[in-house]
Amino acid sequence: xxxxxxxxxxxxxxxxxxxxxxxxxxxxxxxxxxxxxxxxxxxxxxxxxxxxxxxxxxxxxxxxxxxxxxxxxxxxxxxxxxxxxxxxxxxxxxxxxxxxxxxxxxxxxxxxxxxxxxxxxxxxxxxxxxxxxxxxxxxxxxxxxxxxxxxxxxxxxxxxxxxxxxxxxxxxxxxxxxxxxxxxxxxxxxxxxxxxxxxxxxxxxxxxxxxxxxxxxxxxxxxxxxxxxxxxxxxxxxxxxxxxxxxxxxxxxxxxxxxxxxxxx
Amino acid sequence: xxxxxxxxxxxxxxxxxxxxxxxxxxxxxxxxxxxxxxxxxxxxxxxxxxxxxxxxxxxxxxxxxxxxxxxxxxxxxxxxxxxxxxxxxxxxxxxxxxxxxxxxxxxxxxxxxxxxxxxxxxxxxxxxxxxxxxxxxxxxxxxxxxxxxxxxxxxxxxxxxxxxxxxxxxxxxxxxxxxxxxxxxxxxxxxxxxxxxxxxxxxxxxxxxxxxxxxxxxxxxxxxxxxxxxxxxxxxxxxxxxxxxxxxxxxxxxxxxxxxxxxxxxxxxxxxxxxxxxxxxxxxxxxxxxxxxxxxxxxxxxxxxxxxxxxxxxxxxxxxxxxxxxxxxxxxxxxxxxxxxxxxxxxxxxxxxxxxxxxxxxxxxxxxxxxxxxxxxxxxxxxxxxxxxxxxxxxxxxxxxxxxxxxxxxxxxxxxxxxxxxxxxxxxxxxxxxxxxxxxxxxxxxxxxxxxxxxxxxxxxx
Numbered sequence: 001x002x003x004x005x006x007x008x009x010x011x012x013x014x015x016x017x018x019x020x021x022x023x024x025x026x027x028x029x030x031x032x033x034x035x036x037x038x039x040x041x042x043x044x045x046x047x048x049x050x051x052x053x054x055x056x057x058x059x060x061x062x063x064x065x066x067x068x069x070x071x072x073x074x075x076x077x078x079x080x081x082x083x084x085x086x087x088x089x090x091x092x093x094x095x096x097x098x099x100x101x102x103x104x105x106x107x108x109x110x111x112x113x114x115x116x117x118x119x120x121x122x123x124x125x126x127x128x129x130x131x132x133x134x135x136x137x138x139x140x141x142x143x144x145x146x147x148x149x150x151x152x153x154x155x156x157x158x159x160x161x162x163x164x165x166x167x168x169x170x171x172x173x174x175x176x177x178x179x180x181x182x183x184x185x186x187x188x189x190x191x192x193x194x195x196x197x198x199x200x201x202x203x204x205x206x207x208x209x210x211x212x213x214x215x216x217x218x219x220x221x222x223x224x225x226x227x228x229x230x231x232x233x234x235x236x237x238x239x240x241x242x243x244x245x246x247x248x249x250x251x252x253x254x255x256x257x258x259x260x261x262x263x264x265x
Numbered sequence: 266x267x268x269x270x271x272x273x274x275x276x277x278x279x280x281x282x283x284x285x286x287x288x289x290x291x292x293x294x295x296x297x298x299x300x301x302x303x304x305x306x307x308x309x310x311x312x313x314x315x316x317x318x319x320x321x322x323x324x325x326x327x328x329x330x331x332x333x334x335x336x337x338x339x340x341x342x343x344x345x346x347x348x349x350x351x352x353x354x355x356x357x358x359x360x361x362x363x364x365x366x367x368x369x370x371x372x373x374x375x376x377x378x379x380x381x382x383x384x385x386x387x388x389x390x391x392x393x394x395x396x397x398x399x400x401x402x403x404x405x406x407x408x409x410x411x412x413x414x415x416x417x418x419x420x421x422x423x424x425x426x427x428x429x430x431x432x433x434x435x436x437x438x439x440x441x442x443x444x445x446x447x448x449x450x451x452x453x454x455x456x457x458x459x460x461x462x463x464x465x466x467x468x469x470x471x472x473x474x475x476x477x478x479x480x481x482x483x484x485x486x487x488x489x490x491x492x493x494x495x496x497x498x499x500x501x502x503x504x505x506x507x508x509x510x511x512x513x514x515x516x517x518x519x520x521x522x523x524x525x526x527x528x529x530x531x532x533x534x535x536x537x538x539x540x541x542x543x544x545x546x547x548x549x550x551x552x553x554x555x556x557x558x559x560x561x562x563x564x565x566x567x568x569x570x571x572x573x574x575x576x577x578x579x580x581x582x583x584x585x586x587x588x589x590x591x592x593x594x595x596x597x598x599x600x601x602x603x604x605x606x607x608x609x610x611x612x613x614x615x616x617x618x619x620x621x622x623x624x625x626x627x628x629x630x631x632x633x634x635x636x637x638x639x640x641x642x643x644x645x646x647x648x649x650x651x652x653x654x655x656x657x658x659x660x661x662x663x664x665x666x667x668x669x670x671x672x673x674x675x676x677x678x679x680x681x682x683x684x685x686x687x688x689x690x691x692x693x694x695x696x697x698x699x700x701x702x703x704x705x706x707x708x709x710x711x712x713x714x715x716x717x718x719x720x721x722x723x724x725x726x727x
Contacts, residue, residue: 161354164321167341168348169368169419176342179367183358 034242037235050236060221064240067218071200074139075147078196079189081140082147086188087181089148090155101152105145112142116209123210134210139200146195154188155181190252198245271330272297272422272455273318278327280313280479287313289479291327295423295457295472300449302458302466305476306502311459312427314476318457319348319425332422346423347416351431353408355400361387361411362396368419386418389448406437417448423455430465442468463503467491475499496610497685500542501678507548507584509681511541511609519609522582522681524559526602530609540610545574545587547606550598557599563592582681617654617697621721623647629721633692634670638719649724656685656699658718661710668711672696674704688712 041047054060085104089097107115119138123130158181166180204219218241225234273295280288287310295301303311316322318329320341328337336344347368355364365386369379387393390410400408409429416424426445430438446469449456460466466473467487475482475490475498483495494500497508511521516531521541533539553560561579572587577598584600592598621631623646629638631652644650665671675695676687686698688710696712704710 159352159354161350161352162356164319164341165348165350165354165356166367167321168319168346169415170342170371171367172340172342175371179371180356184356186358 034235034238037232038239039236040232042232050233051240053233054236054240060237063216063221064218066215067201068244070135070139070217071197073136074143074200075193075197077136077140078144078147079192082144082192083151083189086148086152086155089152090158101149104148107141108145113205113209115142116206120209130210130212130214132211132215135207135215138206138210139203142206143196143200146199147192150191150195151185151188154185154191158184194249194252197248201245202241270297271295272299272332273457274330275314275318276328276330278314278317278324278329280310280317280322281325287479288317288324291481293474293481293484295455298453298455300446300456300458300469300471301474302460302470302472303474303476304460304463304466304502306461309476310479311461311476315348315425315427315457315459318423319346320344345421346425347419347421348425348427349409349412349416349429351428353412355408355411355415357401359400360396361392361398361400361403364400364411365415365418367415372419382418383414386414389417389451390414391444405432406441409433409441413445413448417452417454421454423457424452426456426458428460429458431460431462438465445469467503475502477502493608494542494610496613497540497542497678498676500540500608500610505545505585505587507543507545507681508678509541509543509582511539513537513539513609517604519607522559522584523580526558526607527604528607528609529605530607533609533611538612538615540612542608542610543584543602543606545585546572547602548584548586548588549601550575550577550586550588550590550592551601553597553599556601558601560597560599563594563596563598566592566594583679584681614697616656617652617659619652619654619694620724621650621652623650623721627716629719632670632690632694632696636669636714636719637716638721639716641721644721644723651722651724653720653722654714654718656697657683658714659688659696659698660713660715661686661688661698661700661702661704662713663710665709665711668713670712672710672712674706674708674710677704677706 038050039046039048041049089100116138119134119141120130123134128134162180162184163176166176171179202219202222204217204223207215207217207220218237222234222237222241225237271294273293275291275293278288278291279286291314293314303314305311313322317324318331320336320339320343324337328335330336331345356367359367362383365383366379369382374382383396384393387395390413392407392410392414395403395407395411400411403411409432413429429445430441433441442465445456445458458466458469467490470487472484473487473490474484477498483490483499485493490499490503494503494506500506500508509521511519513530513533513536514520514525515535516533517528519526519528519530519539519541551557559579561577561584563575564578564583565576567574568591569587572589573591575586575588575592577584577586577600579600586600619631621629623629623641623644624635625646626640626642627637628635629641629650629652630636662668670690670692672688672690674686675689678685680699683699683701684704686700686704688696688698690696690712
């Protein structure tokens with residue numbers, strides 16, 4: 001009896017059981033439920049009606065496209081702000097460069113709602129209207145660290161000898177950047193895009209708070225449907241969003257050389 | 266002015282990293298078309314020297330000229346040199362063709378000409394048909410060839426090579442050495458080659474520059490460096506040597522291992538301590554007879570392929586001897602060396618000398634510590650003094666806490682009957698030690714000096 005228990009405890013494999021149970025209950029099961037619900041009507045029969053409803057509703061499609069647009073703009077702005085920041089952090093021989101990186105990451109330890117409410121207060125204080133501009137600002141503010149960190153990581157690990165090789169072959173500083181540093185840091189940029197683009201598609205709290213509920217993002221639509229007990233339609237919308245996220249990941253990992261090891265992935 | 270005959274001129278160049286001096290007043294002149302090898306152990310500054318010529322770092326002092334033009338402060342992309350890096354540094358996002366074409370494209374050379382030049386460069390390094398391969402799919406040797414092609418395709422005045430073969434296996438290295446020599450002949454450009462491999466240096470070079478601790482020790486042809494090493498470091502680093510302490514009795518007569526030998530050197534003065542170098546292959550070994558200059562017993566004999574390498578113990582000294590004839594361990598043999606095969610070198614120092622300050626009658630400060638010494642009555646406390654310690658009086662301890670200060674063993678020289686060590690103390694000054702104990706390079710040791718070993722003399726104000 002005890003022998004069996006001891007055997008059970010000593011086998012490394014059995015240690016994974018709690019994690020397997022956890023992810024089965026809280027990750028895999030909900031995902032399966034989403035799929036099942038998406039293809040079901042109120043009565044519990046198989047149907048494609050939920051998807052048909054989405055494609056028949058221009059309003060829903062508009063929200064979807066608008067959400068993607070906001071996500072793309074946020075991602076682009078994050079790259080434009082994040083890349084130079086990461087680049088400067090790796091270039092300067094700052095004694096406390098890593099401390100500065102932590103400063104960039106630090107806001108992430110504050111709850112997203114608190115940060116966003118603070119942003120609302122800031123806009124109020126400066127007498128600036130809430131709306132589209134505030135939305136983009138809030139998104140960029142919230143997701144910028146996710147862009148900086150993977151790029152910083154890749155740039156920091158970049159072998160200095162590539163830069164020297166480019167200089168040696170006659171590249172001036174601008175050419176060194178464009179022809180060696182930038183292409184070699186692509187894995188970091190791709191990681192950053194994944195880290196920013198995917199969550200921005202599904203956010204709704206930022207949109208609600210920073211636009212006074214005036215602008216609806218796709219995440220808001222899903223949340224509203226589920227709140228109104230439209231489980232099946234909500235599940236279908238979630239599935240569409242998951243599909244989009246999955247597609248981005250596949251596209252990104254396609255030209256993301258695993259040997260390069262970009263940032264967090 | 267003969268200025269134009271040199272392609273590279275390095276005038277009085279020093280380089281500091283913070284407080285640490287890595288290059289100390291380097292003067293080097295390279296003729297056009299020469300194959301120059303900078304040779305030295307790791308950390309001797311050879312790579313830094315190459316990087317100064319390439320422009321990745323700038324000299325703290327002195328000037329560098331290439332083809333008569335002052336380029337000390339010129340950024341690397343404006344210098345007429347190209348580098349082959351130790352770890353190749355091929356761009357992983359470009360294929361073989363684009364890697365090689367990198368420099369040409371930057372120069373805005375027409376496409377067809379680039380194509381032709383890249384093909385020619387690939388042919389040169391024996392990599393035809395590899396144009397569109399991914400560089401990550403190539404073996405180390407192939408990557409190295411592409412790296413060489415990428416450099417020579419730009420037709421630089423000078424090709425700099427930073428230990429380019431260090432990462433290859435022995436067989437591949439030998440092949441590449443021959444190919445590099447061939448390439449140098451065909452291209453006719455100047456090669457500056459950095460390596461720690463003395464055999465590679467002897468094989469490839471027209472001129473060898475031996476460096477140690479940021480200084481050039483000797484510049485010469487491979488034959489000169491091998492046959493006439495200028496000091497015990499060079500003798501030990503290039504090939505195998507028997508290095509012993511000797512006394513120059515008078516001109517053309519030297520005494521070592523308890524025996525007087527005729528030699529060809531003169532001008533050292535009488536009864537001067539010197540270092541004596543005899544190459545293992547310069548000893549004649551035969552059954553002990555009247556012809557023996559010194560006789561001893563064979564203590565080890567190893568077959569090395571072409572020759573036997575034997576260790577002969579004579580008068581308490583060990584000699585390495587290489588000969589085609591085999592003598593068994595325990596056999597009594599005689600040794601003989603011809604006068605011109607004995608190389609005499611002036612000793613750089615005969616004891617340790619440190620700058621210090623007398624604290625009181627029985628204490629003296631030097632090497633950053635306070636040492637007890639025998640009572641000194643002739644010098645006032647607080648005076649600047651010189652402290653002398655014989656090599657054999659420095660005591661090294663395994664346990665670093667037992668020492669007054671600590672240091673790292675950084676150079677070991679076997680002197681036939683004892684080891685002569687250079688210990689880099691944590692204070693920054695080198696301490697030289699004679700010992701019978703075996704230490705390894707890099708050993709961290711405690712250093713103790715007994716009071717009776719410390720000799721204090723007053724500094725004469727000039």
